[in-house]
Each structure stands twice: as C-alpha cells, then as structure tokens.
Amino acid sequence: xxxxxxxxxxxxxxxxxxxxxxxxxxxxxxxxxxxxxxxxxxxxxxxxxxxxxxxxxxxxxxxxxxxxxxxxxxxxxxxxxxxxxxxxxxxxxxxxxxxxxxxxxxxxxxxxxxxxxxxxxxxxxxxxxxxxxxxxxxxxxxxxxxxxxxxxxxxxxxxxxxxxxxxxxxxxxxxxxxxxxxxxxxxxxxxxxxxxxxxxxxxxxxxxxxxxxxxxxxxxxxxxxxxxxxxxxxxxxxxxxxxxxxxxxxxxxxxxxxxxxxxxxxxxxxxxxxxxxxxxxxxxxxxxxxxxxxxxxxxxxxxxxxxxxxxxxxxxxxxxxxxxxxxxxxxxxxxxxxxxxxxxxxxxxxxxxxxxxxxxxxxxxxxxxxxxxxxxxxxxxxxxxxxxxxxxxxxxxxxxxxxxxxxxxxxxx
Numbered sequence: 147x148x149x150x151x152x153x154x155x156x157x158x159x160x161x162x163x164x165x166x167x168x169x170x171x172x173x174x175x176x177x178x179x180x181x182x183x184x185x186x187x188x189x190x191x192x193x194x195x196x197x198x199x200x201x202x203x204x205x206x207x208x209x210x211x212x213x214x215x216x217x218x219x220x221x222x223x224x225x226x227x228x229x230x231x232x233x234x235x236x237x238x239x240x241x242x243x244x245x246x247x248x249x250x251x252x253x254x255x256x257x258x259x260x261x262x263x264x265x266x267x268x269x270x271x272x273x274x275x276x277x278x279x280x281x282x283x284x285x286x287x288x289x290x291x292x293x294x295x296x297x298x299x300x301x302x303x304x305x306x307x308x309x310x311x312x313x314x315x316x317x318x319x320x321x322x323x324x325x326x327x328x329x330x331x332x333x334x335x336x337x338x339x340x341x342x343x344x345x346x347x348x349x350x351x352x353x354x355x356x357x358x359x360x361x362x363x364x365x366x367x368x369x370x371x372x373x374x375x376x377x378x379x380x381x382x383x384x385x386x387x388x389x390x391x392x393x394x395x396x397x398x399x400x401x402x403x404x405x406x407x408x409x410x411x412x413x414x415x416x417x418x419x420x421x422x423x424x425x426x427x428x429x430x431x432x433x434x435x436x437x438x439x440x441x442x443x444x445x446x447x448x449x450x451x452x453x454x455x456x457x458x459x460x461x462x463x464x465x466x467x468x469x470x471x472x473x474x475x476x477x478x479x480x481x482x483x484x485x486x487x488x489x490x491x492x493x494x495x496x497x498x499x500x501x502x503x504x505x506x507x508x509x510x511x512x513x514x515x516x517x518x519x520x521x522x523x524x525x526x527x528x529x530x531x532x533x534x535x536x537x538x539x540x541x542x543x544x545x546x547x548x549x550x551x552x553x554x555x556x557x558x559x
Contacts, residue, residue, distance in 0.1 A: 151164065191515075220538070258509060277518070281346075283347065286342065290354075308322050309323050309325055311338055314477040322510060349369050361436040361437070362436055370462070394442065403419045424440075425437050439462045439465050443475055488517065493517070520538075
C-alpha cells in the first residue's frame, strides 16, 4: 500500500492534510506493533499480572523489567542508582523501548514491591522447564543465602534470607523461596520442594535439611535424597560414626572407592568413599524410615607437610551407586561458588537495600533470571562469567542480543 505523504489529503476522507489528521495515530500504532514484535521473546514473562492502577500508568510491565535487567547487568543493586543509570542513558532506552522518558526510582520501587512474588516465581519455574526440559537423574542442590544490606533495623533487625534450588550439573538457578521472618530454613525447604521438579532427581542439602519430614517429603514427590548428617542429629551421627569406625577398614562394604591424589593451590588431597546398604545400625528406625543406605566420605589433606583427616556422613533413600554418591557430595557445594558467590561478588546482591513489600523476593528472581541468561549465553565462546559481565557493560548491543535474540535459541535447543 502506498504511504500517504504528510501534506497529502488523509485517506480517511476528512478533507484535512494527513499531518493534521491521522498521522500521529498511525505512527503510534506502528510503534506499538514494532514493540510487540521485539519483546515477543519474553512471552513467558509477559503473562505476569500487572498489579498497578491503570490510571497514570506510563510503562508496560515488560519495559520496566527489561530496564531493570539492564541496570543489574551494569552493576546497580538499588533503585535509586538504577534510575539514575537509566536517566543517563535515556536517549538509548527511548529508542529501544519507544518510551517518552525513563522511569523514576519511585516507579521502579513501587512496581517491585507489589508484584505477586509467588506468581513471578511460578512463571520463572515454568520458564526454566522450557529451557532445560524435563530432566531425571540430575542433582539439585538446596541452600540458603542472606541478603545482608536489606536487614531491617526498624522491624526487629531481621536479615532477609532466600532459599535457592540449583541444578548442579548445568549450573543454573531453578527456583527459590524467601524464608519468612517467623520461620526458618527447615520450614522453607518443603515449600521450595513443592515448586521445583523433584521427580527422579537427587536432592542434596546440608545438615540443616536432615530432618525426617524433609526425607519423607522428597520421597513423596518421587525424588531421592543425599543428606549430610552432623551434630544437629546427634543420635544418627553417633550411629553412623560408630558403624563406619567398626567396619570401614575391616570388612567389605557394599561399595568402596578411593580417588587419586589431587594437588590444588599447594594442597594435596584425596578422598575415600564408603557406602553401606546395611541400615540396621540406625537406632530410631521409625524416625528414619526412608533411609535405605548410609555413606561416609573420608577426606585426606596435606598442607605444608601437615596431614589432616576429616570424615563426613550421609543418609540416602536408595541403594545409590558409588559414582552418583561421589557426584552428589562433590557437586553440592557448586551452589556456593557457582551461584551465591557470583550473586554477591559480581552482581552485588549483598549490597541491595531494597526491602519494601515484595521487593526482596522479586529482585532476587530478576537477578536469577539475569544469572541464568548469562550462564546460557554462548555468543562469546568459552569465557568466564565475570568477563561476560564486562562485555555487557561496555556494549549495550550485547545486552540487546542477550534479551532479544539469545532466548529464542535457548527455547529451541
């Protein structure tokens, strides 16, 4: 169709020149169409319900989410500095998102305070399922992390705490729950288990998660557990300690393996893995009725000529193979250095002071979306997470590629 010139008569037959009649409406419609095409890769997140009052609303919720992603990638951990960053780059964002001006601190803070955190998390979990598909036999680590700078000194000095689930082998975040002010990690773990895909996968948790109700919850959801046993379960700890003391080096166990010595940073180390399917040593069998095997990892370290030996004990719900036992115990701590350390040191999460309403949970979800996108971005080849962050900050085109081009490739893979 021939484009109407601005000084030609309008096609609506009003008799007026096009520039005085329908031109502005047509331009607005073209811009909206262009925007819909550009953000279509975010179909999964665009379904989130917008809780804001329609009166005076200037931005689409997806525009605000995208701008916050830009801010996080550029190292801004609070809305005040993030809004200033957007303002300094206003010309760029006006062209990218077809907005009149960038949002204020209050606009961003208000939105993230009132977004339904549970709904946002449900959408995040569904997105991850689309990305990685239905998996079984994987290792999912659960661990908690404090957001120290968001500590509320007025309301009892509570430090916000987020419990996260991490797909250890791939290295991506797959879910989280905020630990309530009047609860703790033990009560939050069953809530997190309900929202992630547990079936057929191995759940690893540090000793805090070694609770009988948690073992039953994992099994009821079709999953398996490899849980560490420490002093918070003294009787169980003593049972396993006594059993392996009497049997580890004297009689054949069901499974036993010793690793080759490793040398890292001037430290020599090797491990011995033991598994027994004989759970008769457990005193309170009714309490630990889901335990089918027990394990021990003996760690030998040599540092500057001094040798130390530490023993770690575990319970499992299945007659686990030695290879999987090794993977579960070694990969569990990837959540600390692979996720939590990067969120704190590289993405500044520990310095975030936003705590109004649902801000803590919602900003944590956004950071995990960004974290996963960076982990899945292969456009730079094999470079570190930190180097990717530097490239995003030095060239906004890399962020555009991450948001508008990379996601469809991930969905299709």
